[in-house]
């Protein structure tokens with residue numbers, strides 16, 4: 001859907017408020033998929049990926 005590079009996050013929940021060229025939207029929290037460790041903002045389509053080196057409570 002989007003060619004924007006994924007934002008690497010270090011938690012299983014990302015947040016997005018659409019800063020930048022898209023003009024912004026209400027802040028939303030995106031829970032990353034437990035298997036793919038990635039997610040996408042429903043508003044602007046920004047992709048998020050969990051840092052493979054991140055230490056999260058959900059990682060184990």
Ligand SMILES: [Zn+2]
Nearest residue numbers: 016018041044
């Ligand atoms: Zn967004």
